[in-house]
Amino acid sequence: MKQKLKLIKKYLQKDSLRKLIRQGLWIGQYARRYWKAMVLYTLLGVMGTGVSLVSSLISKDLVDIITGHETGRLISTFAAMIGFSIGNILVAQASGYASTLINLKVDTEIKNDIFAKMMVTDWESLTTYHTGDLVTRWSSDASNIANGILNWIPNLIIYTVRFISALAIVIYYDPTFAIFALLGIPFSALLSKPLLKRMSKNNQRSAQMNAKLYGFNQETFSNIQTIKAFDLIKFYIERLGSLQKEYIGMRLEFQRMSILTSILMSIIGFIVSYSCYGWGIYRVWSGVISYGTMTMFLSLSGTLTSSVNSLAGLIPSAVSLTISAGRLMDIVEMPQEDYSHDKEVEVFEKKYRMGGIGLVVEDMGYTYHTGTEVFKHASMQAFPHEVVALVGPSGEGKTTMLRLILALLCPKEGRMWVCAEENREEKILLSASARKLFSYVPQGNTMFSGTIAENLRTVKPDASDEELIEALKLACAWDFVEKLPDGINSAVKERGGGFSEGQAQRLSIARALLRKSPILLLDEATSALDVATERRVIRNIMTDTYPRTCIVTTHRPTVLNICARVYAIKDKSCRELKEQEIEQMIREF
Numbered sequence: 001m002k003q004k005l006k007l008i009k010k011y012l013q014k015d016s017l018r019k020l021i022r023q024g025l026w027i028g029q030y031a032r033r034y035w036k037a038m039v040l041y042t043l044l045g046v047m048g049t050g051v052s053l054v055s056s057l058i059s060k061d062l063v064d065i066i067t068g069h070e071t072g073r074l075i076s077t078f079a080a081m082i083g084f085s086i087g088n089i090l091v092a093q094a095s096g097y098a099s100t101l102i103n104l105k106v107d108t109e110i111k112n113d114i115f116a117k118m119m120v121t122d123w124e125s126l127t128t129y130h131t132g133d134l135v136t137r138w139s140s141d142a143s144n145i146a147n148g149i150l151n152w153i154p155n156l157i158i159y160t161v162r163f164i165s166a167l168a169i170v171i172y173y174d175p176t177f178a179i180f181a182l183l184g185i186p187f188s189a190l191l192s193k194p195l196l197k198r199m200s201k202n203n204q205r206s207a208q209m210n211a212k213l214y215g216f217n218q219e220t221f222s223n224i225q226t227i228k229a230f231d232l233i234k235f236y237i238e239r240l241g242s243l244q245k246e247y248i249g250m251r252l253e254f255q256r257m258s259i260l261t262s263i264l265m266s267i268i269g270f271i272v273s274y275s276c277y278g279w280g281i282y283r284v285w286s287g288v289i290s291y292g293t294m295t296m297f298l299s300l301s302g303t304l305t306s307s308v309n310s311l312a313g314l315i316p317s318a319v320s321l322t323i324s325a326g327r328l329m330d331i332v333e334m335p336q337e338d339y340s341h342d343k344e345v346e347v348f349e350k351k352y353r354m355g356g357i358g359l360v361v362e363d364m365g366y367t368y369h370t371g372t373e374v375f376k377h378a379s380m381q382a383f384p385h386e387v388v389a390l391v392g393p394s395g396e397g398k399t400t401m402l403r404l405i406l407a408l409l410c411p412k413e414g415r416m417w418v419c420a421e422e423n424r425e426e427k428i429l430l431s432a433s434a435r436k437l438f439s440y441v442p443q444g445n446t447m448f449s450g451t452i453a454e455n456l457r458t459v460k461p462d463a464s465d466e467e468l469i470e471a472l473k474l475a476c477a478w479d480f481v482e483k484l485p486d487g488i489n490s491a492v493k494e495r496g497g498g499f500s501e502g503q504a505q506r507l508s509i510a511r512a513l514l515r516k517s518p519i520l521l522l523d524e525a526t527s528a529l530d531v532a533t534e535r536r537v538i539r540n541i542m543t544d545t546y547p548r549t550c551i552v553t554t555h556r557p558t559v560l561n562i563c564a565r566v567y568a569i570k571d572k573s574c575r576e577l578k579e580q581e582i583e584q585m586i587r588e589f
């Protein structure tokens with residue numbers, strides 16, 4: 001006995017089983033939320049089973065009445081038969097409508113919940129996944145979970161009730177018949193084990209393949225200009241072809257296995273139904289049962305076989321559910337960002353925004369998950385009404401510094417905080433909550449499709465047209481927006497399409513300025529502008545009366561002599577440059 005217990009314990013400790021239990025519990029956590037929907041769905045299903053079983057009994061009576069020439073009860077039984085058939089249809093339709101309604105509700109709610117969790121997941125962890133993979137997990141895996149929650153447990157109850165009630169009726173009339181009707185179960189059980197193994201593997205492969213295909217399409221369409229420019233059309237068509245070939249190969253392999261299983265299941269089904277049929281004829285022949293009982297037996301043997309098959313079908317769907325749960329858990333169980341200081345930051349901002357908010361980085365160290373060490377004992381500071389520049393060779397860490405300031409990355413050592421003006425005593429450590437104090441213009445085009453006004457209002461929905469124009473003027477964008485036939489209501493295509501790189505950059509800066517955040521971060525945000533416009537934009541930001549702290553990263557030293565301080569990011573450090581060094585940089589450019 002002790003040894004047996006040890007064996008069970010060892011089995012339970014196996015990684016895969018523990019994982020399966022964890023996945024089951026994770027699904028259960030959602031299932032608990034929707035218990036009412038599940039009860040309703042189960043009741044409708046059980047009701048449908050009841051109606052169809054009563055129909056079988058009435059149909060038995062009807063056959064007996066006809067074969068026994070009992071004309072007296074014919075009309076009432078016939079009417080009951082029609083009534084129950086209509087009832088059957090109505091229950092099936094009501095159940096279908098209710099399940100669609102509940103399904104849609106649960107699907108959207110679960111997707112919203114997982115979306116919200118993905119949004120607050122640690123940025124660096126999230127970037128280890130391809131966006132195509134993330135979208136597939138969020139859309140198909142979340143739908144699978146929603147479907148499973150609504151259907152799995154209710155169906156388990158419905159099929160079990162259907163099986164037990166049909167079996168009870170059969171046993172009541174003729175227990176031997178039950179043996180014939182259940183003949184197929186051991187064979188089905190034998191078949192299901194290898195099928196299940198293959199199915200689990202296939203589900204995993206299929207999810208990975210879908211993500212790969214989705215990612216490929218997404219990247220291709222968003223880089224169509226580059227593909228054309230490099231004359232890669234043929235290459236990309238061939239790549240899609242080979243991915244599709246891989247996909248078709250996988251599907252066909254699964255299909256071949258399904259065909260084999262279906263043939264075997266059908267043969268078993270035939271044997272079962274002909275045995276039932278034979279036994280029924282024999283019993284009628286021997287005068288033990290009536291014709292009506294035989295027709296009822298045949299219909300119930302169908303119900304029993306289909307209930308067993310449906311119950312067996314719940315096993316692969318459980319496997320597919322746990323796989324989806326695992327894929328979603330991979331994402332939502334990654335470290336989450338810390339938003340616990342929201343209130344504190346709000347109070348801090350209200351208290352100090354009139355005087356301005358500064359930023360201090362002290363002795364900071366950072367290494368990416370990949371092992372690339374970017375900073376060691378790096379320090380810098382920037383205060384209201386200042387423009388501070390970060391310069392340095394490509395790949396030394398300028399963007400990484402901005403990501404650390406925005407708490408998209410978490411420093412491994414040192415401290416980073418925002419403070420009231422230059423007062424280091426009144427401070428708040430940087431965290432995801434502190435992001436509301438910043439406006440950020442990253443590298444690349446970050447405009448969305450819509451109008452210019454819509455793009456700008458994403459950061460301040462209640463901004464008046466005058467406010468938009470003021471921000472556009474500060475960013476030196478009003479010059480060209482004013483000339484457009486629709487002005488601020490002109491259309492912007494996906495990723496700033498319809499505007500030059502420099503124009504899109506100025507629109508992005510205008511959007512950041514409109515938010516009137518205490519700290520503005522510009523990451524090569526003026527790289528596509530001519531030198532004169534670049535200087536004008538930076539000067540406008542500097543002379544704006546709003547007490548803004550501005551940090552810019554740049555490769556061009558043209559704006560350096562109008563900056564309050566310049567830091568060189570190189571060899572893991574962040575060193576303030578002396579005036580002569582800045583002059584030398586400008587001369588050597």
Ligand SMILES: Nc1ncnc2c1ncn2[C@@H]1O[C@H](COP(=O)(O)OP(=O)(O)OP(=O)(O)O)[C@@H](O)[C@H]1O
Nearest residue numbers: 127368370372374393394395396397398399400401
């Ligand atoms: N997501 C990431 N994961 C791992 N390493 C990264 C990641 N992003 C950047 N790095 C590495 O960190 C270092 C600094 O990169 P970063 O983008 O901060 O440089 P940069 O100074 O802004 O460069 P550039 O001037 O070219 O924009 C580089 O060695 C880069 O390879």
